[in-house]
Amino acid sequence: MRTNWQVGGLSIDNHRTDLPIRKGLSSSAAVCVLVARAFNRIYDLHLTVRGEMDLAYRGEVTTPSRCGRMDQGCAFGRRPLLMTFDQDMVAVNELSAGGRFHFLIVDLKGAKDTIRILSDLNRSYPFARTPRDEEVQEYLGPINRRIVGAAAAAIEAGDAPELGRLMREAQELFDARLGPSSPEELAAPRLHALLAHAPLRELVLGGKGVGSQGDGAAQLLCRGPEERDRAAELIRDALGMDSVPLDIQPAQTVTRAVIPAAGFGVELFPASKVVQKELFPIVDRHGVAKPVLLCNLEEADACGLEDVTVVVRPEDRPQLESFFQAHVAPEQAHRLGPRQKPYEQRVLALGRSVHLVPQERPQGLGHAVYCARERVGGHPFVLFLGDYVYRSLEDRSCVEQLLDVYARAQRSVIGVKVVPEKALATSGIVAGAWIEEGRLLEITDVAEKPSAREAGERLRMPGLPDGSYLGIFGLYVLGRELFPHLETIVTQGLDNAGQFELTAALDLMRGREGCLGFVVNGESYDVGLPDSYLAALKAFRGPGARRDRRGHA
Numbered sequence: 001m002r003t004n005w006q007v008g009g010l011s012i013d014n015h016r017t018d019l020p021i022r023k024g025l026s027s028s029a030a031v032c033v034l035v036a037r038a039f040n041r042i043y044d045l046h047l048t049v050r051g052e053m054d055l056a057y058r059g060e061v062t063t064p065s066r067c068g069r070m071d072q073g074c075a076f077g078r079r080p081l082l083m084t085f086d087q088d089m090v091a092v093n094e095l096s097a098g099g100r101f102h103f104l105i106v107d108l109k110g111a112k113d114t115i116r117i118l119s120d121l122n123r124s125y126p127f128a129r130t131p132r133d134e135e136v137q138e139y140l141g142p143i144n145r146r147i148v149g150a151a152a153a154a155i156e157a158g159d160a161p162e163l164g165r166l167m168r169e170a171q172e173l174f175d176a177r178l179g180p181s182s183p184e185e186l187a188a189p190r191l192h193a194l195l196a197h198a199p200l201r202e203l204v205l206g207g208k209g210v211g212s213q214g215d216g217a218a219q220l221l222c223r224g225p226e227e228r229d230r231a232a233e234l235i236r237d238a239l240g241m242d243s244v245p246l247d248i249q250p251a252q253t254v255t256r257a258v259i260p261a262a263g264f265g266v267e268l269f270p271a272s273k274v275v276q277k278e279l280f281p282i283v284d285r286h287g288v289a290k291p292v293l294l295c296n297l298e299e300a301d302a303c304g305l306e307d308v309t310v311v312v313r314p315e316d317r318p319q320l321e322s323f324f325q326a327h328v329a330p331e332q333a334h335r336l337g338p339r340q341k342p343y344e345q346r347v348l349a350l351g352r353s354v355h356l357v358p359q360e361r362p363q364g365l366g367h368a369v370y371c372a373r374e375r376v377g378g379h380p381f382v383l384f385l386g387d388y389v390y391r392s393l394e395d396r397s398c399v400e401q402l403l404d405v406y407a408r409a410q411r412s413v414i415g416v417k418v419v420p421e422k423a424l425a426t427s428g429i430v431a432g433a434w435i436e437e438g439r440l441l442e443i444t445d446v447a448e449k450p451s452a453r454e455a456g457e458r459l460r461m462p463g464l465p466d467g468s469y470l471g472i473f474g475l476y477v478l479g480r481e482l483f484p485h486l487e488t489i490v491t492q493g494l495d496n497a498g499q500f501e502l503t504a505a506l507d508l509m510r511g512r513e514g515c516l517g518f519v520v521n522g523e524s525y526d527v528g529l530p531d532s533y534l535a536a537l538k539a540f541r542g543p544g545a546r547r548d549r550r551g552h553a
Contacts, residue, residue, distance in 0.1 A: 001036075001055075007043045010035070018244055028063070029071035032056035037075070041511055048433045048442035049075050049514050050092060071211075079410060080248055082152045094409050099158025101248040102228040103221055109241050110190040110215025117212045120182035132180060139177035147173075158250060164205025164221045171195065171208035178213075190215040194241065199234055203227040251407050254380045254477060257305040259296055260368035261320075261386035262313045262359040267529050276316055277528045278386040279323075282540050288339050291323075292527050296384045297350045303399045305382055306353055309375040311368045314358045324351025364499030370486040380406065383476040387528040389536050390475060390520075398475055398522040405440065405518045406477040412509060414443065415473030415520045418464060424455050426529075427471035428503045430517050431459040438463055441470075441517045443510050448503035470517060472503075474524045481513045482506075 001007055014034065017027075033056040040047040047055065053075040060072075069090050073081050080095040121140075124133035147170050154163040179186045191209050194200075195218070200207075204227070207220040222228035225247075232243045265272030268280070281289040290298075293310070300308055312320055328336070328344050336344060359371045369383065382399060390398040398415065405413045419427055429450055432443040445458055459469055485508040489500050509515055525536035 001039045005039075005043065005045060007039060007045075010038050010042060012038055029056060029060060030074050032060045033072060033075045035059065044511060046444035048444055050435075050442060051433065051444075053092075078246070078248065080152075080155050082148070094411075095152055095155050096251040096408050096410065097158065097248050098156050099160060099250050101155070101160055101163065101221060102223075102225050103219055103246040103248070104228055104231055104235070104243045105210070105246055106194060106218040106220060106235060106241050106243045108188075108190040108194065108215045108217055110188075112188075112212070112214030112216040113185055114212050114214070114216075117182050117185045117214060120185070121178065121212075124181065135177040136181055139173055143173055143177070155248070160221060160223075161205055164207075167206035167208045167219070167221060174209070174213065185214045188213060188215045190241075191218055194218055194220075194235070194239060197234075197239065199238070200231060203231040203234070251410055252380055254382060254403055254406060255304065255306045256376055256379050256381040257300045257308045257384060258311065258369060258372045258376060258381050259293065259300075259308060259384045259386045260311045260359075260365060261293055262311050262316070262362065262368055263387055263528065264362065265387070265528050268533070276313075280527055280533065282389055282527075282536060284540055286339055288343065290343075292389055293386060294347065294350070295389050296386070297354070299390065299397055299399050300382065300384070301350055301353070302397060303382075303403060305399075307375075308354050309357055309372040310354055310386070311357050311359050311371050313362070314360065317356055317358060320356055323347065324354055364501050366486055366489055366502040366505050367500035369502060370483070370490055370500065373483045373486070376480070376483075378480045380412075380477065380479045383478055385474040385526075388474040388524050388526055389540070390473075390522060390524050391536075391539050392520075392522040394521050398473070398520050398524070401520055401522070402475060402477045402518055405516060409516060411514060411516055412479045412482065413477045413516045413518050414506065415475040415524075416470040416517045417473045417520060417522075417524065418468050419471035421452055421455070421467045421469070423471055424450055424452060424469065426526075427469075428506075429455055429459050429469050429471055431461055431470065432517060434461075434463070435516075439519050443515045443517045446503055446507040446510055448501055470519070473520050473522075474526070475520065479513070482509055485509050485512070 002009075012035065014031075017030075033052060036047070036052045036055040036059065039045060040052055053072040056072045056075065057069055069085065070083055073083055073092065076092070076094065080097055082093045082095055084091040084093075121136060124136035128134040128137050147166055151163055151166045154166065175186075188209065191213065195207050200220070203222055205221045205223055207218055210217040210219055220231065222231055228245055232245070235241050235243055261276070261278040263277060265277035268277050271280075278293045279291040282292055282295055283289050297308060310320070324347065327333070327348070333344060355375055357371050357375055359368050365385075382403070392398050392401070394401075396404070402413050402415050414430065416430055426449065428446065428448045430443050431445040432441040434441050441461075447454065447459060450459060455469055461470055464470070482505060485505040486500075488508060489505045506515065523539065525532045525539065527533040527536055
């Protein structure tokens with residue numbers, strides 16, 4: 001760390017480790033990741049999770065451990081990963097679990113010599129000289145590829161029985177193909193006594209050794225949480241082994257949204273004195289005039305967001321309650337044309353999913369989102385900006401694009417777009433490391449309205465045109481971890497402009513839990529700015545306006 005960065009040292013009090021040490025459970029890699037992450041967070045080095053993983057590996061290979069690249073995958077936490085190796089290149093793809101998986105990691109209370117096992121297996125490379133060498137290469141090559149690919153598919157499908165079957169198959173083939181190459185280490189009597197223990201069979205779906213195997217540790221996939229707990233007791237009492245539970249949870253489905261709609265609209269004054277900017281009309285391609293807020297509610301409804309919190313000024317609440325709850329007066333209702341008539345009931349239907357929450361004082365976007373914390377609770381949510389409208393350039397809406405990324409990664413995602421240098425004065429800007437070139441990145445830096453000099457020094461992204469940056473799109477999918485960071489910002493007090501800004505909380509979240517950026521294939525318009533509002537009117541009224549699957553523009 002001190003060779004590559006101008007940093008001091010750290011004192012780390014590690015008192016919560018529960019992994020058995022020296023058991024093939026990446027315990028040394030976990031310590032290296034812990035150190036890399038501590039340096040990254042304390043000194044704000046702007047490393048991505050992948051950067052922490054790579055740094056941990058560079059640190060570990062200087063020690064006698066000499067473990068492999070896969071072990072540092074623990075940097076990603078309890079999220080299941082598919083890691084693909086091609087010589088020195090490593091691709092890391094996060095899997096979205098389709099169901100719950102209840103594992104036990106068992107300390108076999110034996111011994112293993114990883115260096116000896118790897119040395120024995122490496123004798124079969126680079127060229128197979130004997131039939132045994134051919135079996136080693138076949139297992140570690142095509143057989144491994146097939147089983148791992150099928151296991152990844154089973155995890156994403158939530159198919160625990162199939163994953164258990166694959167674990168059993170992997171162990172049987174490992175014993176047959178690799179065991180004879182290192183018989184002293186891979187005979188693993190304690191591992192096989194565990195796997196063959198008859199009373200466990202009704203409790204587990206499958207099991208196998210960990211890593212290079214031997215008598216270090218085993219992993220069992222249990223039929224459910226009760227079976228997992230019973231298996232742990234049985235293993236302890238009958239076999240004298242300890243175990244650690246490890247549950248993989250299914251991907252969280254996002255069903256909530258927050259729409260701050262408490263701004264005054266200074267740039268739209270004096271019109272904003274009589275109509276709040278979130279209610280300015282957008283005319284769609286069918287000639288229907290919809291308030292900006294209604295456009296976003298339709299986007300939310302089309303994506304299955306069933307619980308929408310709208311943060312409002314107290315004085316605006318009666319008008320919005322009337323909009324969502326009151327019927328059109330009969331003397332006006334009969335005058336509605338065929339294009340407007342369906343919205344008499346549609347507005348009321350959308351209003352049933354809306355909950356109005358007051359923001360007592362205008363203290364910025366971050367404070368407005370913070371006001372929704374009790375309604376949102378511990379759930380992920382989509383954050384719309386109440387004075388923005390969004391137009392997709394593909395079949396999926398802008399919201400759906402971000403939800404698809406969140407479903408895959410189960411991490412907070414900020415929508416971004418490529419903006420010119422002149423937009424720095426009005427935009428939040430992000431930078432980071434590309435995961436998918438030009439589309440998905442791990443965010444390492446967030447700045448609100450940076451100067452051109454600051455942006456040029458900190459926020460340039462490879463692959464973008466000269467003078468271009470990644471600006472915040474105005475649409476987010478955020479995890480519950482955002483709210484503690486918002487509370488930190490609120491506790492620290494107002495900034496120089498008298499606001500609690502969201503960007504500061506996003507930067508804290510970026511540094512602690514990590515955050516992705518996704519280049520949305522679409523356009524966003526800030527209707528709080530006259531020129532942008534005019535551009536939105538032209539875009540939504542024009543022939544290229546996209547229609548979603550329900551027919552809404």
